[in-house]
Amino acid sequence: MKTIEQLSIFLENRTGRLGEITQRLADMGVSIRTLELVEAGDFGILRLILPEVQSVKAQLNAQGISAKITPVFAVEIADNVGCFHRVVSALAQEGIDIAYTYTVHNGAQGAFVIKTAGKDITRAIARLEHDGITVLDAV
Amino acid sequence: MIWNKAESAPREAIEATQVARLRETARRVYAISPFYKKKFDELGVNPEEITCVEDVQKLPFTKKKDLRDHYPFGLFCVPMSEVVRVHSSSGTTGKPTVVGYNAHDMDVWNEVMARVYTMSGASAEDVVHNGYGYGLFTGGLGFHTGAETIGAAVVPASGGFTDRQLMLMRDFGATVLACTPSFALHLAEVAAKAGNDFRKDYKLKTGIFGAEPTSKGLKEEVAKAWGIDYHEVYGLSEIIGPGVSCSCKHSDRLHIFEDHFLAEIIDPKTGEVLPEGERGELVITTLTKQALPIIRYRTGDITSIITEPCACGRTHARMESIVGRADDMLIVNGVNVYPSQVEHVIANAEGVTLNYQIIADKKGHLDKLEILVEVSDAILVDNVGEMERVKKDIQASLLNNLYINATVRLVEPNAIERSVGKAVRVVDKRGD
Numbered sequence: 001m002k003t004i005e006q007l008s009i010f011l012e013n014r015t016g017r018l019g020e021i022t023q024r025l026a027d028m029g030v031s032i033r034t035l036e037l038v039e040a041g042d043f044g045i046l047r048l049i050l051p052e053v054q055s056v057k058a059q060l061n062a063q064g065i066s067a068k069i070t071p072v073f074a075v076e077i078a079d080n081v082g083c084f085h086r087v088v089s090a091l092a093q094e095g096i097d098i099a100y101t102y103t104v105h106n107g108a109q110g111a112f113v114i115k116t117a118g119k120d121i122t123r124a125i126a127r128l129e130h131d132g133i134t135v136l137d138a139v
Numbered sequence: 140m141i142w143n144k145a146e147s148a149p150r151e152a153i154e155a156t157q158v159a160r161l162r163e164t165a166r167r168v169y170a171i172s173p174f175y176k177k178k179f180d181e182l183g184v185n186p187e188e189i190t191c192v193e194d195v196q197k198l199p200f201t202k203k204k205d206l207r208d209h210y211p212f213g214l215f216c217v218p219m220s221e222v223v224r225v226h227s228s229s230g231t232t233g234k235p236t237v238v239g240y241n242a243h244d245m246d247v248w249n250e251v252m253a254r255v256y257t258m259s260g261a262s263a264e265d266v267v268h269n270g271y272g273y274g275l276f277t278g279g280l281g282f283h284t285g286a287e288t289i290g291a292a293v294v295p296a297s298g299g300f301t302d303r304q305l306m307l308m309r310d311f312g313a314t315v316l317a318c319t320p321s322f323a324l325h326l327a328e329v330a331a332k333a334g335n336d337f338r339k340d341y342k343l344k345t346g347i348f349g350a351e352p353t354s355k356g357l358k359e360e361v362a363k364a365w366g367i368d369y370h371e372v373y374g375l376s377e378i379i380g381p382g383v384s385c386s387c388k389h390s391d392r393l394h395i396f397e398d399h400f401l402a403e404i405i406d407p408k409t410g411e412v413l414p415e416g417e418r419g420e421l422v423i424t425t426l427t428k429q430a431l432p433i434i435r436y437r438t439g440d441i442t443s444i445i446t447e448p449c450a451c452g453r454t455h456a457r458m459e460s461i462v463g464r465a466d467d468m469l470i471v472n473g474v475n476v477y478p479s480q481v482e483h484v485i486a487n488a489e490g491v492t493l494n495y496q497i498i499a500d501k502k503g504h505l506d507k508l509e510i511l512v513e514v515s516d517a518i519l520v521d522n523v524g525e526m527e528r529v530k531k532d533i534q535a536s537l538l539n540n541l542y543i544n545a546t547v548r549l550v551e552p553n554a555i556e557r558s559v560g561k562a563v564r565v566v567d568k569r570g571d
Contacts, residue, residue, distance in 0.1 A: 006523035010514050012551050040523040042548050047521070064553040070521040099522065107349050115521075 002125055002135045003071040005053045006113070009046040010066045013039065021046060024063060024136075030056055033139055034104040034113060049113070049139055071118060075123055076134035077103065077110035087112060087133060094127050096120045104139050111139050142257035142289075143250070145398045146453045150446065153454065154192050156398050162189040165198065168432050171216045175199075175434060180210075193371060195401055195424055196412055200435045203236060206377060211237040212233035217430045227275045228376045228475060235275075238376050239430040243477065245284070247427050248361065251382035251396045252285020258387050258394070259370035260345045261315045263290030268308050270283055270318030270326075271350065271473075272298040276382025276542075282317045285382065291315070298322070301329045309340050318344040319473040320353045320361050324504035327364035343367050349374065349381055350473035351506075352461050355391070371460055377436055378423050379556060384458055389450040391518040392457035399427045402458065403435070404444055407465035418443045420465040421458065439465045467565060469499055471506045474543050478564045481545075486535045496555045500568040510537070513552050 011017050018037070034049040050056060053069060055088075060067045075087055079125065089115075091098060099115040116124050125135050141147055165186035168175035177196075178199040179186070188194065206214060215222065223242050227235040240248065261267065267286040273279030281295055284295035294311055296304050299319075305326060307313070316323060323346060330337045343365050348358075351374035361367040373393050374381035379569035383400055395402050400423050404413045407420040421438045425431075441463040446456045469476045478497055485495050494513035499506060512533065514526075530547045537545045556563050 006521075010549075010551060012554060017551075040525055040527060043526070043550075045521060045523060045526075061516070064551075066516055066552050068516050068521055 001122070002137055003073050003121055004049060004113070004136075004138065005056055006072045006115075007048045007050065007053050008068045008070050009060065011037075011044045011046055011121070013042050013044055018046065021065065022064070024060065025050075025056070028056060028059055033100075033106070036102045036113075038100075047102075070115065071121060072113050072115045073105070073121060073132045074111040074113050074136040074139045075128060076135070076136055077112060084112060086131065087114075087128060090127055090131050090133070091116070091124055094120075094123060096124050096127075106139065111136055113139065140257050140260075140262070141452060142254040146254060146394070146396070146455055148398075150454055156194050157401050157426060158189065158194075159168070159397075161192070161401060161424065162186060163193055163271060164248075164426055164428075164432050165189055165425070167216060167429075168434060172214060172285055174214055176207065176398075176451075176569060182460070192401070195403065195435065198424070198434050199276065200410065200422065200437050201433050202268050203377065203439075206236045206238075207234055210234045213397075214433075215430055216432055217241050222430055224280075226277045226280075226376050226380065228277075236377065238277075238380075240428075241430040243427075243429050244379075244431075247399055248281060248379050248382060249284050249288040251379065251399060252281055253288040254396060255347060255385040256285060256291065256315070258453075259347045260288075260368060260388070261289060261291055261347075265314045265427060265520065266312055266342075267291045267293045267315040267317060268296055268304070268311070268313035269293055270296050270298060270304060270316065270322055270382075271493050277374070277376045281374070281380040282347070286315075286317075287515070301326060305330050308343070310340045310457050311379050314342050314344050316343050316365070316367070318348065319350050320348040320357055321351060321472060321504045321506060323348055324357070324360045324364060325444045328504060331364075338366050341365070342424065345370065347372050347385070351470045352463075355460075358391075359479040373458070374438075375438060375460070377433060378438075379428065382424065382481050383390060386460075387449065387451040390457060392445070392459055392546045394449070394450075394451075394453050394455040394457055395444070397455045399425070401426055402444055402456065404442070407437075407441075414446050416443055418459070418462065421461075437465075439468055441465055469508075469565065469567065471496070471499060471508050471543055474541070476508070476541060476543055480541050480566075481510060484540055485510075485533065488529065488533045491515075491533070494552070495557055496564060496566060498568065506569065508543060510545050510547050511550045511555055512547060513555055514549050515552060 036047045038045045057067050101114045169186045184197045221241045222239045224240040227237045269282045271278030338555045345368040347370045358369045371386045372381050374383040384395040386393045403422040404419040413419045421440045421442050423436050425433050442459045444458045492513050492515045498509040498510040533547045
């Protein structure tokens, strides 16, 4: 399975809260690969892809921070016009809804990180690979 | 003006009426209600032994829990064919408290409300703007039929829709305003946007305010904002609704309609009756209600009672404006809320922890309630829409079950303050 474990952390929307989390991650010596912050009024969700996610989650939970592991997958960004459209339309044809997506860039390589309903992930990856789209093992 | 000469009867006559009616009420409940028969028997009291007002102290207390345990009609003492009206207030664990009236009870209610209106300076000449909520609450309909009883024209405005209410008050020439004090102040504030001389557009002369605890400062503010007399009304659905007592123009204290309600002040911890003038929990026995007579109801309200004569000529004893609660009940925009009710709603919400905190605060002159709920891994679903749904579900459930509009805010685990390991469930920031 080419799914990637993403860590989602609940954040109250108040000054300094994000800093408290990033401080803890730095203290653990964690290198953050990708980061996305979603804001919804009085709370937000911080989505992270990082190494040793199970251990990080356990440590955060032990410190009283609510965190959850969510399976996502990453698709390579081909350097041509319309590549994201091909991903989206393939999933649409399969009847698979994208819950959310964001992009990451790591030097020369870029990827779309995609979240679908858990039951759809295997089918989504199979369809994209069938279409010649590269699904990454890691980001 | 005094509506009924019973209000100015000599004290001995009032007490004689009370003893006779107390004995009759005790006889009825003992004969009809298995609940009361059991409680009387356990204490070994016989209704025939009641020979003075003090004998009420031999009778058992009734609590809100007793009404809940016999939901919905278990404590009614008349057949449903005789019941003409049902009201209810929110209960402490989901089920509401239900009260019923027969035609005679409606007459009693209208009689005491007629006294309230008359004491407040209202008569058949007046236009009463009734801003108490209509529906299951006793406020709206109690004030409504009471106004009809004195022959006044009543405008059934109910709650909300501030601008429309102000238009009706202006266009219909309302002279009497009946609503919660916080809503009266809110109305004045919105009306004042038309200019500081807004009062020239209104004909209000008096107001009858109640359903929420009110400081002296707030009363003066309402009276000044509208340039009207302030009369405070007290009541609770378990006893009858509004109309248990009301303040006259000579005193801040409220005359209790003692020919219908027997009031005592007890130490809420020991249950012992306290000497006249001392503060304690108000306990009321209905003397004339038939559908739902109540013996020694623990109101949970803290007040004191004095019997000294009043300049208005009424001889009925006077209670202080409620100074507090014997339990943890909150009153939010006139609606009674127990933290246990909120807990019950949260416990029934899916995937939510029971770590919560209720914050009561003011937004302008109106109360607002915010419920903080700690998230856990169970509630965190990495889906903003889903979490918003959890919030909205709890809000809708609070509105449906407790009739309160609350804002739900999801907070991080351990965000809620704990003192010695125990979470602080209620924070009331509404103090003056």
